[in-house]
Amino acid sequence: MCSISFLNLISISMTCFFSSLYFLLNNLVYFIEWEVVSLNSMSIVMTFLFDWMSLLFMSFVLMISSLVIYYSKEYMSGDININRFIMLVLMFVLSMMLLIISPNLVSILLGWDGLGLVSYCLVIYFQNIKSYNAGMLTALSNRIGDVALLLAIAWMLNYGSWNYVFYLEVMQNDFEMKLIGSLVMLAAMTKSAQIPFSSWLPAAMAAPTPVSALVHSSTLVTAGVYLLIRFNILLSNSWMGQFLLLLSGLTMFMAGLGANFEFDLKKIIALSTLSQLGLMMSILSMGFYKLAMFHLLTHALFKALLFMCAGAIIHNMNNSQDIRLMGGLSIHMPLTSACFNVSNLALCGMPFLAGFYSKDMILEIVMISNINIFSFFLYFFSTGLTVCYSFRLVYYSMTGDLNCSSLNVLNDEGWVMLRGMLGLLIMSIIGGSMLNWLIFPVPYMICLPFFLKMLTLFVCIAGGLFGYLISVSNLYTINKSMIFYNLTNFMGSMWFMPYISTYGIIYFPLNYGQIVGKSFDQGWSEYFGGQHLYQKLMNYSQTLFLIHNNNLKIYLMLFVFWILILMNFLLFL
Secondary structure: OHHHHHHHHHHHHHHHHHHHHHHHHHOOEEEEEEEEEEEOOEEEEEEEEEEHHHHHHHHHHHHHHHHHHHHHHHHOOOOOOHHHHHHHHHHHHHHHHHHHOOOEHHHHHHHHHHHHHHHHHHHOOOOOHHHHHHHHHHHHHHHHHHHHHHHHHHHHHHOOOOEHHHOOOOOOOOHHHHHHHHHHHHHHHHHOOOOOOOOHHHHHHHOOHHHHHHHHHHHHHHHHHHHHHHOHHHHOOOHHHHHHHHHHHHHHHHHHHHHOOOOEHHHHHHHHHHHHHHHHHHHHHOOOHHHHHHHHHHHHHHHHHHHHHHHHHHHHOOOOOEHHHOOOHHHHOHHHHHHHHHHHHHHHOOOOOHHHHHHHHHHHHHHHOOOOHHHHHHHHHHHHHHHHHHHHHHHHHHOOOOOOOOOOOOOOOOHHHHHHHHHHHHHHHHHHHHHHHHHOOOOOOOOOOHHHHHHHHHHHHHHHHHHHHHHOHHHOOOOHHHOOHHHHHHHHOHHHHHHHHHHHHHHHHHHHHHHHHHHHHHHHHHHHOHHHHHHHHHHHHHHHHHHHHHOHHHHHHHHHHHHHHHHHHHHHO
């Protein structure tokens, strides 16, 4: 089943890619209406929107999903129900397709809910308590966005149809449209895990690694960004764009800080995804939707590869995800390490790899844009932090000696997994320049002073150096983080967001419930209700029992009284 799915998906991906080239070169947009049911005067119409953006994104999603399915053939080979897993992944891809090509809020909701549901099923795939908790957190966080979309659909009843494409430009200053825009923004923030909904993304790492590679790096989490790219007209020149810029900038900063304190391999990569999502959202909120789309596509390539490499490493480390137990992997697993390092460098923005073209352009556009010093600091400091945690990760995993058990044998012989990784490796190297030539036919000429032009490079080098220095343990005889324990704890646990979005929400209702239960259900209502009635009836029956047992004459007299009362009653009737 893996091979059939792989071949089908890769062929559809190629078709979509070449179609998107045709659409790009000829500047085409196809809006297709398919009449599903026509009954008397009522017709149900399904609408599809094909332009270069939807086709290109679709081709990337299909290509990554095909390689992930191929990779799963070996990664999930120990699983008896591998076909069930593949079916779930295919259902996920189908929901994603529906979301991408819909210009209609109702069909977007279908795809959106499909994503949420299948994502929940995939997160709880390994059935244990940690997975269930993570799945519940994921599902409930995304429910907020689903409700926001439903409200947006309800508000769109003010217009003629649910095809938002028709109304965006005409009605952009309308109050209803602004309200719909803010609801869509809320939905996008939950799906793309922006503050304050960030805690579900690292928790969702309980899923199998192929799921993380496909769902939590390149497709599901970017669905929110994609939706906002479609609604980008509403963000520019409004409070929504400024609000989103603040929140996404803080998300980028928070995730970058958190990743520097994390020791779980998959969580580091998840926080890195969160940081890049913040970057996409913040550049989108400034009105540069093409740049957001460009970074979305390049990021999908190298982040899926990074997760695949992490999966291969975890497999070899006997299912251990702790980076402190790794070391010297470059000697034991050279090909996987090469892929891992290339994707890491692409993430850092190493010149001429995939991430460089999009990140460098975004940061240069930020420099020539009219933004305040705080946003400027968030952009550049977060970029430095990205390189910092990447080099820390490389230091812990690639250099030195293996810190795992001595009986653990490492090898690089998983050829099926390696082939899947090599496919993405090529794209991570050439993808950025290719997309740059395609999306921007006329190159952006950004003219800046020498020091500003070099600022991005300087920030990256400084970040990398700092990441190396904080990791070299023999530089410090004592652990400096223990001195500032509270600060370290605050930054390392995503600004306490996982606690706030779980205990913070659940504590007061549960506490209140306990008080109500104690005072009412098992307190006064019990005392005056069930228990009281029981006590009284028991007292009466005990009294009657005494009478019945001790005096036969009274017992028989009671019978006579009952009969007399009954006869009187019948006479009156």
